[in-house]
Amino acid sequence: MKGKLSHYDEKGEARMVDVSAKTATARTAKAHAFVKIRPAVLAKLPENPKGDPLAVARIAGIMAAKRTAEWIPMCHPLPLSHVGVDLRVEKGGVRITASASTTGPTGVEMEALTAASAAALTVYDMTKALDKSIEIQDIYLLEKTGGKSGDFRRADNPKPRTTR
DSSP: OOSSOTTBOTTSOBOOOOOTTSOOEEEEEEEEEEEEOOHHHHHTGGGOTTOOHHHHHHHHHHHHHHTHHHHSTTOOOOOEEEEEEEEEEETTEEEEEEEEEEEESSOOHHHHHHHHHHHHHHHHHHHTTTOTTOEEEEEEEEEEEOSTTOOEEOTTSOOOOOOO
């Protein structure tokens, strides 16, 4: 781990990092979130009176990623090339995987994390009438590529297998 946090100046005050001298490179990031939902509520998702919670959450995640710099004070606004939000109903809840990509001077980790978070919050919002005890869990970065610090893959995120 590096000894200095880049978002603080020599006086210890928060600052936005100047990335103007950094080379623009292709960068990607993938993030995860899980929304823990009781089986009885999961079974009612298709008949939700507010509409399809997964479709609305996908759009919310994409929209949120595009506005990350408005949510996170030190983030740079980035021209995103792509944002994807995958939501899968499985035993115990909804698993969310969000991805973001750009070609730029700084990474898209926060955009992917914001997309996953907003999608999870939207699933909660769309289903809270059925159960207020729904939990949002396990928001974390799965992987990132590009940039000076190189690639990162979470240790418990095995490389996807290619099918033949």
